[in-house]
Amino acid sequence: MVRILDFGLATQADRDATTSLVQSDPQGTIAYMAPELLTGSSLRPISDVYAIGVIFYEMLTGTRPFSKLSGLPLAAALMQSNSDQWPWPDHLPFSLRQLVRLMTARQVDQRIASMQEVVVQCNYLAALDPPSLSSMSLDLKSLKLAALPDPRPREIDWQQWRKPIKRLALLAAVLLALFGVWYSQPYWKQISANLQPYSEAQEMQNGLQALAYADQQDRLDEAEQHFQKILSRSPEHAAATASLSLIYSFRYANAGQDTVWLQKAEANAQRALKLNDFLALGHIANAKVFSLRDQYSQALAELERGLALDPNSYLAWNLRIEVLIRAKRLDEALQLASQAAQRFPQERLFPEQLGQVYALQGNYKAALDAYDLSIKLKPDASSAYIASAQIMVKQNRVDDAVNILQAGLKLRSGAELATALGNVLFGRGDYVGAVAAFESAVSGDKGNPNDDVGWAKLADTLSWLPGRSEAANKAYDKARALLQIRLNQSPSNVDLLSRMALYAAKLGDNTESLSKLQRVIALAPDNPEVQFRAAVSYEILGKRNEALSALAKARHLGYSSKLIEAEPELLVLRRDPKYLQP
Incomplete structure (x- = not known):
C-alpha cells in the first residue's frame, strides 16, 4: 500500500477558485510546515527536512509539537519556538534528540541541509545492534552526529585555582574583562543586538x-x-x-x-x-x-x-x-476611512486619513479632531502633529501650531517634527528659534544629518541673522555636497537639478547655477516649482528680467502666492513695478 504524506508544501494554483478565500494560500497541515513557509518564503527542499524531523519527533514521543493548538495559534507557536524547547522524554538518548533538533531547527542555516545528510545520519543509527538501539543507554560514541554541547553542568575543580600562578592568571583575566567592559560601553546596544538569537x-x-x-x-x-x-x-x-x-x-x-x-x-x-x-x-x-x-x-x-x-x-x-x-475621490475615501477606523480601532493611520480628507474638504474642525485621535492612539508618531500644525497656521493660530509641535518633540525628537517647527518659527519671524529647530533637525543625535533640504533650510535662516553669513555658507556647502550624491544617481531629476541650481546661486557659483537652470527649464518648462526656484536663482544672480519671467510662469502654473510672498530673496523684486503689473 502506498501512503501519501502531506508535508505542508502543496500550493493551490487556481486563482479562479471560489470555494474559499484561502485557496490561494499554501495548503497543508500546519504542524508539519517549516517556519519559513509560514512567513512567506518560497518552497525549498530543506523544508522537507523539517517535515520529516517533525514526523521523527512524533514517532519518538507519541505526539506532535504543540498538539493542543491548531490554526493560527499553532503557526505562531511554531514560528516563535525552537525545537530544543519542545518537551522530550528523559529516557530518549541525547544524540537521538540532537538528530531531530538539527532537522527541525527554526533557523534554516542551522538545519541539516539535505535529505541525503539525514540518510547518512540515520544509517549510523541503523548500524547499531537492536539491543543497543532500544536500550535506555545508547552508545553515543558510535554515532557521528554534530552534537551540541552537553547542557548538563560540569563540576569544576576549584583546587587548581589555589596555585599561585593560576590565581595571577585569573586576576589578569578579570582585569582584562573589566577593561573590555569599560571600553566597549558605547557599543553595548549594538553588541546586545548582535548577541540576540536570530529569529x-x-x-x-x-x-x-x-x-x-x-x-x-x-x-x-x-x-x-x-x-x-x-x-x-x-x-x-x-x-x-x-x-x-x-x-x-x-x-x-x-x-x-x-x-x-x-x-x-x-x-x-x-x-x-x-x-x-x-x-x-x-x-x-x-x-x-x-x-x-x-x-x-x-x-x-x-x-x-x-x-x-x-x-x-x-x-x-x-x-x-x-x-x-x-x-481626488474624496467621498469614497471618507467612507472607506470611516469603515477602516471602526474595523481597526487601535490603528492611528485611519483617523489620520480621515483628517486628511476633512482638511481637503475645508472642514478644519473635524480634521483637527481626527488628528487628535490619531495622536492619542500613537503619541510617538510625527505626521498627525505636523498636519495639525499646518491647519493651525492656515487659521492664523501660529502659537497653537508651535505648541503642538513642541509637545510632539517632548515625546520623541526627530527631523520631521523639528523641521516643521523651524518652518513655523521662520514664518513667524523668529529666526533665532528657527535656527535652533533646524540645527536639531540635522543633528546626528536628534535628526537626520544626511538631509540636504534640512541643511538648506538652516542656511536660509542663518542668512537672516547678523554675523552668521559664514555659518550659512557652510550649511549651503553641506546641502550641496549631499545633493550632489543624489544627483549623481539621478542626473535628470528636475527637483534635484532645480535645487542644485539654487544652492549654487546662494554660494555665488554663477556658472554652475546658470548651467543647471538652463537644463532644468528645458526638461520641465511647465513645472511650477522649477519655475519658482529659477526665479529665486535668477534674482540672486542679478538677472531681474529672467527672474520676473520665471516668476510670472510659476504664478500662471498655480504656484502659491503666499509662498512667493514668504520668500525673503524676492523681497526687492516684489517692489518692482513690473512685478506689480497684473
Missing part, C-alpha cells in the same frame, strides 16, 4: 512595526535593517522583499520624488510577486508603485488581489484610501 519571524515582526512609522526617517532605516537581515540569510524571502519595496516607495515620496527609489521599489515588488504570487504583501507593494506613478486603476486592482488574499491587512486598507485621496 526570522521576530525580524519580520519588528520590521513591520517600524514600517508603521514610515513618516519618520530613522524608523524607516530601522525597518530596512530588519528586512535586509532576513534577506542576507534567505535571499528569496518574498515577504521581506515586498516590505523592502514599500520602504523604497516611502523614500521616494519623502525625498523629493527621486526616481532611483521608485525604480528600486518597482524592482522589488516585481521580484516579490515572482517569488510568491499568492502573498498579499507583494500585491500591496506593487499597488504602492502604481499609485506613485498616478496609475490609480492598476493600483486599486492590485489592492483587490491583496485584500482577497488577506482581508484583514491594514496596509491594504490604508493604501486603498491613499489611492482614492490621490485620485
Whole structure:
C-alpha cells in the first residue's frame, strides 16, 4: 500500500477558485510546515527536512509539537519556538534528540541541509545492534552526529585555582574583562543586538512595526535593517522583499520624488510577486508603485488581489484610501476611512486619513479632531502633529501650531517634527528659534544629518541673522555636497537639478547655477516649482528680467502666492513695478 504524506508544501494554483478565500494560500497541515513557509518564503527542499524531523519527533514521543493548538495559534507557536524547547522524554538518548533538533531547527542555516545528510545520519543509527538501539543507554560514541554541547553542568575543580600562578592568571583575566567592559560601553546596544538569537519571524515582526512609522526617517532605516537581515540569510524571502519595496516607495515620496527609489521599489515588488504570487504583501507593494506613478486603476486592482488574499491587512486598507485621496475621490475615501477606523480601532493611520480628507474638504474642525485621535492612539508618531500644525497656521493660530509641535518633540525628537517647527518659527519671524529647530533637525543625535533640504533650510535662516553669513555658507556647502550624491544617481531629476541650481546661486557659483537652470527649464518648462526656484536663482544672480519671467510662469502654473510672498530673496523684486503689473 502506498501512503501519501502531506508535508505542508502543496500550493493551490487556481486563482479562479471560489470555494474559499484561502485557496490561494499554501495548503497543508500546519504542524508539519517549516517556519519559513509560514512567513512567506518560497518552497525549498530543506523544508522537507523539517517535515520529516517533525514526523521523527512524533514517532519518538507519541505526539506532535504543540498538539493542543491548531490554526493560527499553532503557526505562531511554531514560528516563535525552537525545537530544543519542545518537551522530550528523559529516557530518549541525547544524540537521538540532537538528530531531530538539527532537522527541525527554526533557523534554516542551522538545519541539516539535505535529505541525503539525514540518510547518512540515520544509517549510523541503523548500524547499531537492536539491543543497543532500544536500550535506555545508547552508545553515543558510535554515532557521528554534530552534537551540541552537553547542557548538563560540569563540576569544576576549584583546587587548581589555589596555585599561585593560576590565581595571577585569573586576576589578569578579570582585569582584562573589566577593561573590555569599560571600553566597549558605547557599543553595548549594538553588541546586545548582535548577541540576540536570530529569529526570522521576530525580524519580520519588528520590521513591520517600524514600517508603521514610515513618516519618520530613522524608523524607516530601522525597518530596512530588519528586512535586509532576513534577506542576507534567505535571499528569496518574498515577504521581506515586498516590505523592502514599500520602504523604497516611502523614500521616494519623502525625498523629493527621486526616481532611483521608485525604480528600486518597482524592482522589488516585481521580484516579490515572482517569488510568491499568492502573498498579499507583494500585491500591496506593487499597488504602492502604481499609485506613485498616478496609475490609480492598476493600483486599486492590485489592492483587490491583496485584500482577497488577506482581508484583514491594514496596509491594504490604508493604501486603498491613499489611492482614492490621490485620485481626488474624496467621498469614497471618507467612507472607506470611516469603515477602516471602526474595523481597526487601535490603528492611528485611519483617523489620520480621515483628517486628511476633512482638511481637503475645508472642514478644519473635524480634521483637527481626527488628528487628535490619531495622536492619542500613537503619541510617538510625527505626521498627525505636523498636519495639525499646518491647519493651525492656515487659521492664523501660529502659537497653537508651535505648541503642538513642541509637545510632539517632548515625546520623541526627530527631523520631521523639528523641521516643521523651524518652518513655523521662520514664518513667524523668529529666526533665532528657527535656527535652533533646524540645527536639531540635522543633528546626528536628534535628526537626520544626511538631509540636504534640512541643511538648506538652516542656511536660509542663518542668512537672516547678523554675523552668521559664514555659518550659512557652510550649511549651503553641506546641502550641496549631499545633493550632489543624489544627483549623481539621478542626473535628470528636475527637483534635484532645480535645487542644485539654487544652492549654487546662494554660494555665488554663477556658472554652475546658470548651467543647471538652463537644463532644468528645458526638461520641465511647465513645472511650477522649477519655475519658482529659477526665479529665486535668477534674482540672486542679478538677472531681474529672467527672474520676473520665471516668476510670472510659476504664478500662471498655480504656484502659491503666499509662498512667493514668504520668500525673503524676492523681497526687492516684489517692489518692482513690473512685478506689480497684473
